[in-house]
Amino acid sequence: MTILVNDDAAEGEVPVRRIRFTVNGQRKVAEIEPRLLLSHLIRRGLGLTGTHMGCDTTNCGACTVLVDGKAVKSCTMLAVQADGHDIQTVEGLATASELHPLQEGFKDEHGLQCGFCTPGMMMAAKALLDANPDPTEEDVRWALSGNLCRCTGYQNIVKSVLWAAEKLREA
Amino acid sequence: MTSQALDEIKIGGLGASRKRVEDNRFIRGKGSYTDDITLPGMLHMEILRSPLAHARIKSIDASKAWDIPGVHLVLTGEMMATRNLAWMPTLSYDTQAVLATDKVRFQGQEVACVIADDPYIAKDACEAIDVEYEPLPVIVNPEQAVAEGAPVIRDDKEGQAGNVIYDWEVGDADGTERAFAAADTISRLQLHYPRSHPSPIECCGSIADFNRATSKLTVYMTTQAPHIIRAAVALVAELPEHMIRIISPDIGGGFGNKVPVYPGYVCSILASILLERPVKWIEDKSGNLISTGFARDIYLDGEMALRQDGKILAVRMHADADHGAFFSDAQPSKFKIGLLHSTFACYDIPVAHLTARGTYSNKAPGGVAYRCSFRVTEAMFFQERMIQAAATDLGMDQAEFRRMNFVRDDQFPHRTPFGFLLDSGQYGKCLEVGLKAVGYEDFRRQQAEARARGRLLGLGISTMTEPLGAGNSREYDILGIKMFDSAELKVHMTGKAIVRTGARGQGQGHETTWAQIVSHELGIPAEDVVVEEGDTDTAPFGMGTYASRSTPVAGAAVAMVARKIRAKARRLAAHLLEVSEEDIEWELGRFYVRSAPDRGVTIQECAMAAYSNMPDGMEPGLENTAYYDPPNLTWPFAVYIVTVEVDPETGVWDVLNTVAVDDCGVRINPMIVEGQIMGGLTEAYAMANMQFITFDAEGNCVGSNYMDYLLPTAWETPGFELHSEVVTPCPHHPIGAKGIGECAAVGGPAAFVNAVIDAISGTGVRNIDMPLLPDRVWEAIKFRRDVSGAPPVRTDD
Numbered sequence: 019m020t021i022l023v024n025d026d027a028a029e030g031e032v033p034v035r036r037i038r039f040t041v042n043g044q045r046k047v048a049e050i051e052p053r054l055l056l057s058h059l060i061r062r063g064l065g066l067t068g069t070h071m072g073c074d075t076t077n078c079g080a081c082t083v084l085v086d087g088k089a090v091k092s093c094t095m096l097a098v099q100a101d102g103h104d105i106q107t108v109e110g111l112a113t114a115s116e117l118h119p120l121q122e123g124f125k126d127e128h129g130l131q132c133g134f135c136t137p138g139m140m141m142a143a144k145a146l147l148d149a150n151p152d153p154t155e156e157d158v159r160w161a162l163s164g165n166l167c168r169c170t171g172y173q174n175i176v177k178s179v180l181w182a183a184e185k186l187r188e189a
Numbered sequence: 190m191t192s193q194a195l196d197e198i199k200i201g202g203l204g205a206s207r208k209r210v211e212d213n214r215f216i217r218g219k220g221s222y223t224d225d226i227t228l229p230g231m232l233h234m235e236i237l238r239s240p241l242a243h244a245r246i247k248s249i250d251a252s253k254a255w256d257i258p259g260v261h262l263v264l265t266g267e268m269m270a271t272r273n274l275a276w277m278p279t280l281s282y283d284t285q286a287v288l289a290t291d292k293v294r295f296q297g298q299e300v301a302c303v304i305a306d307d308p309y310i311a312k313d314a315c316e317a318i319d320v321e322y323e324p325l326p327v328i329v330n331p332e333q334a335v336a337e338g339a340p341v342i343r344d345d346k347e348g349q350a351g352n353v354i355y356d357w358e359v360g361d362a363d364g365t366e367r368a369f370a371a372a373d374t375i376s377r378l379q380l381h382y383p384r385s386h387p388s389p390i391e392c393c394g395s396i397a398d399f400n401r402a403t404s405k406l407t408v409y410m411t412t413q414a415p416h417i418i419r420a421a422v423a424l425v426a427e428l429p430e431h432m433i434r435i436i437s438p439d440i441g442g443g444f445g446n447k448v449p450v451y452p453g454y455v456c457s458i459l460a461s462i463l464l465e466r467p468v469k470w471i472e473d474k475s476g477n478l479i480s481t482g483f484a485r486d487i488y489l490d491g492e493m494a495l496r497q498d499g500k501i502l503a504v505r506m507h508a509d510a511d512h513g514a515f516f517s518d519a520q521p522s523k524f525k526i527g528l529l530h531s532t533f534a535c536y537d538i539p540v541a542h543l544t545a546r547g548t549y550s551n552k553a554p555g556g557v558a559y560r561c562s563f564r565v566t567e568a569m570f571f572q573e574r575m576i577q578a579a580a581t582d583l584g585m586d587q588a589e590f591r592r593m594n595f596v597r598d599d600q601f602p603h604r605t606p607f608g609f610l611l612d613s614g615q616y617g618k619c620l621e622v623g624l625k626a627v628g629y630e631d632f633r634r635q636q637a638e639a640r641a642r643g644r645l646l647g648l649g650i651s652t653m654t655e656p657l658g659a660g661n662s663r664e665y666d667i668l669g670i671k672m673f674d675s676a677e678l679k680v681h682m683t684g685k686a687i688v689r690t691g692a693r694g695q696g697q698g699h700e701t702t703w704a705q706i707v708s709h710e711l712g713i714p715a716e717d718v719v720v721e722e723g724d725t726d727t728a729p730f731g732m733g734t735y736a737s738r739s740t741p742v743a744g745a746a747v748a749m750v751a752r753k754i755r756a757k758a759r760r761l762a763a764h765l766l767e768v769s770e771e772d773i774e775w776e777l778g779r780f781y782v783r784s785a786p787d788r789g790v791t792i793q794e795c796a797m798a799a800y801s802n803m804p805d806g807m808e809p810g811l812e813n814t815a816y817y818d819p820p821n822l823t824w825p826f827a828v829y830i831v832t833v834e835v836d837p838e839t840g841v842w843d844v845l846n847t848v849a850v851d852d853c854g855v856r857i858n859p860m861i862v863e864g865q866i867m868g869g870l871t872e873a874y875a876m877a878n879m880q881f882i883t884f885d886a887e888g889n890c891v892g893s894n895y896m897d898y899l900l901p902t903a904w905e906t907p908g909f910e911l912h913s914e915v916v917t918p919c920p921h922h923p924i925g926a927k928g929i930g931e932c933a934a935v936g937g938p939a940a941f942v943n944a945v946i947d948a949i950s951g952t953g954v955r956n957i958d959m960p961l962l963p964d965r966v967w968e969a970i971k972f973r974r975d976v977s978g979a980p981p982v983r984t985d986d
Contacts, residue, residue, distance in 0.1 A: 072390040108217070133439065134441030168444065169696045171867035171868045171870060174864060
């Protein structure tokens with residue numbers, strides 16, 4: 019699959035780079051401007067709009083995705099830097115038939131209100147739980163400290179992540 | 190719990206902590222926020238903003254921007270002016286520049302727009318626009334605004350001599366004067382409630398789509414009040430209202446920031462009309478923080494007349510509100526400074542007087558109700574800081590002073606000295622619950638012991654009732670439009686239903702709770718009711734969601750329309766059961782014959798009959814609409830108690846415990862109510878601890894990004910203990926509910942500040958302006974003096 023993000027880039031006005039990467043397990047090829055942010059490639063190029071952009075200055079964490087399993091704020095990375103790497107977004111959390119325990123946990127513990135920070139929160143939490151299946155409340159709070167939420171006050175987000183951790187351990 | 194109540198919980202009715210319906214899409218990343226929408230042929234708009242706070246525009250040269258490939262349009266104030274769109278009316282009878290023509294009046298003001306194939310090109314082109322400015326003297330606070338020889342910021346307005354927007358007063362000046370003359374003690378407090386920004390994580394944005402063939406304008410927009418926007422667009426752009434469709438898709442947080450009309454919306458609409466293509470504008474965070482509706486920025490100076498035994502005799506207050514360059518916040522038109530005069534409502538005070546003055550400055554316009562019902566946040570903050578100061582002056586216990594002055598349970602209905610009518614509450618009981626939860630007496634002992642060892646512990650109380658849910662329409666309107674709300678309910682033949690309201694949630698869970706109200710009224714399981722809001726072509730007219738008005742007004746409308754449906758269903762039931770209507774009784778979800786309770790029909794059977802077997806002469810169908818004009822505001826009551834420890838060496842303070850007792854009447858969905866309270870407490874903690882926007886003497890905004898504008902994360906935010914033991918139903922609301930979304934953000938800040946001031950008692954410090962940054966607290970302890978936070982800030986250190 020080729021993604022021409024910018025018509026003018028195709029006409030040679032702007033240098034174009036070709037990159038290969040995987041997103042949610044699918045292999046992709048894209049032709050892009052070197053200055054394109056990874057978050058824009060994901061949202062506009064791939065149409066995966068579950069990755070939100072809140073601040074485009076690497077503060078709010080709404081755009082958090084996993085790059086090779088590590089939580090990364092995708093507005094802080096150029097798309098060309100994703101060349102050869104593996105990206106996971108919120109759309110890759112659930113299977114066709116089953117929600118990820120983090121998704122269940124956020125719903126069960128009322129860990130979201132407006133929902134805008136939620137995908138980033140869940141991806142940051144996934145990176146934590148992949149590395150540490152049995153985190154303390156403090157571990158969770160620290161792992162999510164790069165993600166801002168204006169609605170919930172975090173208490174229920176922390177509960178949601180601990181709920182998911184327990185479910186994953188039982189599985 | 191009665192068996193009917195238990196049945197109701199099972200179907201997701203009133204009182205069920207039903208899991209949220211909207212979560213199903215949000216947890217999958219399948220929400221549809223404005224920036225997620227892409228239309229065929231869509232172009233992108235970016236805004237060029239002023240780097241200066243006050244300057245004459247000498248020239249704008251956009252020729253280089255026009256030359257960039259991919260640029261379709263460059264809009265400037267001059268071009269807007271030819272279409273009479275350079276200025277627009279605000280929601281408070283002022284005018285606001287859309288794109289600057291004569292001069293810029295705040296840093297970040299919109300100067301030009303570029304519309305291009307791609308936002309990157311549009312940003313490049315903005316940078317290619319040359320603007321020549323001639324700097325002018327800058328005003329950043331009310332004192333400067335009214336100083337002799339101050340530059341007139343709004344020289345565009347005919348007859349505007351200085352920078353005063355309004356002088357307003359309420360209450361009894363003479364009576365208050367007499368009460369002060371008779372007082373044993375007079376307490377005084379002055380403070381600045383700093384400028385803050387609601388800062389939802391999602392910024393503002395719009396996609397305007399004008400279709401020449403149909404003459405219809407569709408605008409997807411981050412707005413909390415789509416119908417108000419439709420009316421505003423009709424008036425500003427002179428388009429026929431029926432040809433305007435405003436769609437407010439999922440909103441990534443609002444908190445009052447998404448009520449006003451912003452220049453970006455207007456420019457995207459004009460651009461779409463000119464280019465006949467969809468135009469998307471998505472603001473960046475810096476643009477959001479420096480140009481859209483801020484909140485607070487008010488200077489309060491008050492006195493309290495006291496009798497020696499602790500009885501409050503009178504209150505006198507003055508407010509100076511800095512509105513920025515344009516008076517653009519939405520306030521009910523009769524009340525220039527919102528509901529600031531709701532201050533001290535929960536105390537039985539015989540007489541009071543309030544004066545207020547609004548002024549312009551070279552700062553972004555706003556004064557919006559940030560998680561707040563029109564300035565009540567400032568009102569309650571001052572109230573509870575003043576109460577603490579007065580109790581301290583009298584040498585009285587903080588709890589006892591409040592207890593003694595509360596409006597008592599047997600005094601309702603109670604008229605406040607500023608004219609509000611309180612209808613219900615159990616203030617004393619709520620306070621006792623809070624004191625018990627925090628272990629008040631024990632804490633006071635620990636505090637004294639710690640003090641003896643040089644440790645500074647403090648306890649702060651904040652108790653308040655606030656007016657939520659404007660109207661009634663007699664007193665509350667915006668630009669003359671009465672503040673009622675609406676709901677439409679359509680019950681389909683299989684007993685499933687859709688409800689639409691004039692409100693627009695932004696995370697409050699309307700899709701879940703409105704269905705619960707229908708369920709309560711009709712016995713239809715909540716999962717059989719779908720909720721839709723935010724599309725002006727389909728939703729009934731309403732004033733939108735802000736000021737905690739959804740449940741008090743639109744939620745009431747949902748109950749009322751369901752009752753209309755039930756009344757018709759009763760006639761259908763009588764027909765089906767072949768008895769007269771008078772012989773029919775109702776239980777949840779079912780009508781039955783009084784004399785033969787086994788003979789009955791379900792609401793679903795009635796619904797089918799409405800389409801297939803109605804009696805002769807009855808209008809078919811089971812659909813209706815209700816417009817609800819509340820008889821009064823709702824008055825929830827809250828007690829917030831915070832304990833802290835202050836480090837005397839660094840001024841850093843840590844929260845030990847936060848207890849919240851909220852009496853918001855009947856809770857529709859307790860889980861959601863608690864979520865609202867925790868969110869509000871976090872904003873209260875943020876205001877007290879870190880979150881503010883200020884300006885230097887040149888009008889540069891300090892707080893234009895999330896590195897300078899600090900919001901609390903999961904790491905700093907303390908845990909909260911919530912209490913719901915006290916329930917005083919609202920006597921006039923159809924299901925007894927009161928507003929709740931904003932209580933903790935309104936009442937909470939004073940509890941945190943009072944706790945820190947309490948911890949350093951003995952220093953003689955009366956006030957430290959929020960936020961209580963470590964350096965401010967340290968300065969207060971070290972030099973035993975009050976610390977002001979008013980702008981301009983020093984930039985030399």
